[in-house]
Amino acid sequence: MSMIPNDIPEPKKGLISRPESTLPTPVLSPSNSIGPSPAFSTVLQSPAVSEFELEQEQNPFDKIDDGWRIPECWGHRGASASFPENTKASFVEACKAGADGIETDIHITADNQLVLFHDPELHRTTDGQGLIHKLPWKGVLEHVRTTKAPHQPIPKFTEVLEILLKPENINVKLNIDCKVENDPAKLFGLIKDVVESYNGWETKLAPRLILGIWHPKFIAPACSILPYLPRYAISMSLSQTRKYFFENCHGFSIMYEVLASSDGAKFRKECQSKGKWICAWTVNEKEEMRQCGRWGIRSVISDKPDVWRRIRKEIESDRAKALKPTLQSYILPFLQTKNYWFQYQRLANEETEYLEREGGTFDIPIPVVSLGIAKPSDSM
Incomplete structure (x- = not known):
């Protein structure tokens, strides 16, 4: 989840195991790229911001009772321990493994x-070079492939x-993890157009999509x-979550070690x-999964x-024992230094420095926004 280079329908009550998916992992063509991708620069116009009529001020989660329920699992960049991260193969594998959701990152x-x-750049995980926002899909990014096998192309949002x-x-x-390098209005306008x-889409897609935001400048554009x-x-x-986001967001995606403090x-x-x-996030150890x-x-x-x-199957079988x-x-x-305050605080400070360098200061005027969820039909 870290950006440093290195629906919602009501949950159903009861514990139900999902059947194994028969969806095959896609076979994708090998790279035909013969070298680093050339850089391009294009000036784009931001799409218009649309207005929606919101429902009465209401938290969509108020209807959820206070009783315990088993957490869902969202595949981090798909099933990235098994397949190259943020690829179709990784997304499909996460679904086959029974994930309740997919977490992914988005760029323009x-x-x-x-x-x-x-x-924001290609070199860590692919055979390409350069910044995504300076490169076109057509003729360049469409030919980039992951260095990790099986070699995969970069997927489009569609x-x-x-x-x-x-x-x-x-x-x-x-x-959808909305990276801070993006212009919020342009990003959300493009997401809107695609969805x-x-x-x-009002019933098949919108209820299952979640916007993940790192910077308070994304709040007002997301709402409008x-x-x-x-x-x-x-x-x-x-502290940042409480100060900048608590009153304006429906949920919080927090690093596990911070939540365990x-x-x-x-x-x-x-x-x-x-x-x-x-x-x-990101929870890969069995004991940490049980703690969640x-x-x-x-x-x-x-x-x-x-x-x-x-x-999850162990919990469904005998919750108390599991x-x-x-x-x-x-x-x-x-026994793990990642759980010590000085370690995750250092990471948080580095993350804040990066976010403010790329997206500007967090200390911006934040208008009062509604926590009501508009009906998708209001956009038609």
Whole structure:
């Protein structure tokens, strides 16, 4: 989830195991790129911002009772422990592994295409070079392939939506991590155009999409352009989350180690009392998955949805036994430096420095926005 280079329908009550998907992992052509991608520069106009009539001020999660429920699992960039991150193969594999959702990252190319990729530049995970926003899809990015096998192309936003629209994936959600390098109005305008181009988007897509935002400058544009999508603030800092996002977002996607702290416990109670959802990232260890189950939060984001599925089956079979703390539960956190305050605070400081360098200061005027979710039909 970190940006440093290195729906929502009501949850159904009861614990139900999802059947194995028969969806095959796609076979994609090898790269025909013969070298680093050339750089291009294009000046684009931001699409118009549309107005929507909101429903009465209401938190869409107020109807959820306070009772414990098993968390969902959202595949981090798909099933990125098994396949190259943010690729069609990774998304399909996450669905086959029983993920309740897919978490992915979005950027805009120089020719106004939406692509799913984590970093602003290509070199860490692909055979390409350069910044995505300076490169066109046509003729350049379409030929880039991942360096990790099986070598995959960069997917367009439409491709993940088509995976979600397959009958076997009709309940899978999509958490869209909106990278700070993007212009909010242009990004949300393009997302709106793509989503609303599908027949039946009001019922088939909109209820399953979530906007993940890192910077407060995304709040007002998200509310005005995509008011029918809930907003999740993504953060490593609870103080920032409380100051800039708590009153204007429906949920929070927070680094696991922060949620596991004493302040994290207070934050979890605050969210429960206010009807806010919490998602923890990136949770790959079994004991941490069980801890998320003990917390009863909304969801876990994991590179390993197949591992979570096994944990979930244990919980469904015998919740008390599966979630009973062991000696390892108490000792393990002290054996890993990532759980110490100075470690995750350092990462949070670095993240804030990066976000403000790319997106500007957090201390901007934030207008009062509605937490009501507009009906998709209001946009027609």
